Amino acid sequence: MVDMLIKMFENSTDAIFFFDANGKALALNPAAEQIIDKDVVTQLRQGEFQAMCQACRGYTSDTELQTCLSCYFSHNSDPEDFSSFQVYLETEGKGVLPYAATFHTIDPENGVRVFMLRDLTKQFKTQERLYENKMMKHVIEAQENEQKRISRELHDSVAQELLSAVVDLRVVKYMTQDQDVLDKVRQTEATMTRLLDDIRNLSVELRPAALDDFGLEAAFRSHFKRVEQSYGLEVEFKSDIGTRRFGNEIETVVYRICQEAVLNAVKYAQVDSVKVTLTVETQFLKLRVEDKGAGFEKGDDPIGTGLGLHGMRERAELVHGDLTVQTKIGKGTAVQLSIPIGQDRTGGKAK
Amino acid sequence: MMEIKFNYQNEADRLREKLGCDLVAIALVETAEQQFVLKWQYASGNLNDRFKRIVLQSGRGVAGLVFKTGKPLLLPSVGEFIKKDGLFSYPIIMSEKLQSVAAVPLWNKGRVAGVLLCGCRKEHEITDELLQMMLKTAGEGIGNLDGKELMAL
Known part of the structure; x- marks a missing residue:
């Protein structure tokens, strides 16, 4: 049993620190020595005041990501709160990293406490990727929905209204013999027809109704025709x-x-x-x-x-x-x- | 109809020789059956017909800008005016490999009815002087477009 505990201390990838009641480091395992700056390790061993603070960058509380308020290291902290928490450490060569930590007393008589750390970087990255993926999905979905809405609006109301105005203009052409009026009406009809075309293009570019109504092949055919035209x-x-x-x-x-x-x-x-x-x-x-x-x-x-x-x-x-x-x-x-x-x-x- | 087409093409060839540029293109509004779209219809000195397939949109590209604003456009050096990744918005410049471009509106009855474009495949070949000549040509009227009345305004 003791043998195994020693091996665990020596070979664990988790960093383990033992502190006495005064905050002096009694022992550090190799994993702990690896992540903490050498000078800080020496200071920890000598029990210098607030040596840990040189490496520690605060822990995560209910209200803040990195805080020193009611520090886990101080004597009046509630041991219950620090059975499992997250702490940020300045590490040797890798910058500030998040760790899952536990800090508790293992020998109440002498006040010996153990501080164990587990690297969370990988977990964080996985979680972040997962989150990003989820967000991206939402963003794309929202974008598509919004584009669909505007596209429908343009197609169903703006373009429709414009079309009926063009039809009215065509009727005007049969109501007069005045050449000047006819010319002007013809020009206006040309402008409005082009405008109608532009609006339809805009609508399809935003989101082709053909994609929802007729599927990929139909949508592609009209899309490629537009690519050729533009x-x-x-x-x-x-x-x-x-x-x-x-x-x-x-x-x-x-x-x-x-x-x-x-x-x-x-x-x-x-x-x-x-x-x-x-x-x-x-x-x-x-x-x-x-x-x-x-x-x-x-x-x-x-x-x-x-x-x-x-x-x-x-x-x-x-x-x-x-x-x-x-x-x-x-x-x-x-x-x-x-x-x-x-x-x-x-x-x-x-x- | 055939006869008019012939005239435009001749006019483009003649203009290209007169102005000494690599490309002359004329964009005109098509007929009612063609939905009045604006297209490059005649060209002289073009490398290919790619740009003729394009339906020009008012306000977009060289022709679109001139068509919408009714103002002449002079780009002595394309590279200085358009960033490399923006070039695809100007298909005629890209497919004809133009380095300097000028375009003027063709007026008809108070509206822009077409665009006359001259381009060179070398920088700074098109100058303000050439632009003035183009404006003069457009003012004298190309084909049946009577530019005169508007140029006077």
């Missing part, structure tokens, strides 16, 4: 999914990633055409966006913000998809997305 880039689109529907989330992810990838080709690849294929293979929905353009070197300074690829990857992760980017300077770029599909809904029966 950038002169030809999109060669092949798809074998027909009217098949997938979950709302999956469809949104595929659509947005493809949108981004094609826009990247427009911006950076310096090409006239892009190839897009959308296929279902066994239990995976696969998207491939390919160009024979300039390509780029991974890790190079991006021309743009460099956030596009990151965003695409993040979206892919939301539906457990896998995104790969193959690129070579002068050879072109291929973005491939593969998303697992569980039970799919067929025949356009999505909600």
Whole structure:
């Protein structure tokens, strides 16, 4: 038993300190010596006043992340409060890190106390990633919903009203023989027709109604037509999914990633055409966006913000998809997305 | 109809020779059947037809800016005016590899009905002098567009 306790003290990855009643360190295990600055260790051993404070950066209380108020080290602190708590320490070479700590008396007669620390960095990182992922999901969802709302509003009310005004103008043309009036009306009709077109484009750009109503293939076809109209880039689109529907989330992810990838080709690849294929293979929905353009070197300074690829990857992760980017300077770029599909809904029966 | 088209193309070729630039392009508003969209319809000295596919939007790109504001636009050096990552908003500059550009509005009955663009593939080739010549040409009227009345205003 004693043997095992000694081994635990010697080999544990947890840092263990023993303090006497005056706050002088009686013993430190190797793990503890590793994390604390050497000078501080010496001072701890000599029992210097507030030696621990040189390494300690406060503990987490109900009200603050890092505080020294009613310090765990002081004698009048309630031992109950410090059976398990979180403390920040200045560590040797790694900066300030969070630790899970426990501080309690093991020998009431002599007032010997033990202070044990466990590194929380890894746990924190996992938690942070989990949190980030969750937040990202919410942000993207909120963004999509808002875009959908504005898009519908533009399409259903603004564009409709404008259309009826255009129709009225056409009627005016038959009500007069005055050439000047006719010319003016014709010009106004042209301006309003263009405006109507702009509003429709805006609405579709925000969120294509076709995506919700008719599915990916239809949405892609009209999207690529617009890409051609606004950038002169030809999109060669092949798809074998027909009217098949997938979950709302999956469809949104595929659509947005493809949108981004094609826009990247427009911006950076310096090409006239892009190839897009959308296929279902066994239990995976696969998207491939390919160009024979300039390509780029991974890790190079991006021309743009460099956030596009990151965003695409993040979206892919939301539906457990896998995104790969193959690129070579002068050879072109291929973005491939593969998303697992569980039970799919067929025949356009999505909600 | 064919005859008018012929005239525009000739006019573009003639202008390019006269002004000594690499590209001359004319954007015009299309007919009612085509939803009155603005498109580059005639070009002389172009590398490819990519920009002709583009439906120009008022306020966007070179043609869109001139169309919306009715003011001439002079970019002696494209690089100084547009950042590299913003270039994709100006497809004609990119696909035609232009380094200096000027564009003027073509007026018809109190409205901008089209845009005349001249571009060079070298910097600082297009000067203010050339812009004035373009304005003069546009003022004299291209094809059936009667620019005169508005230039006088």
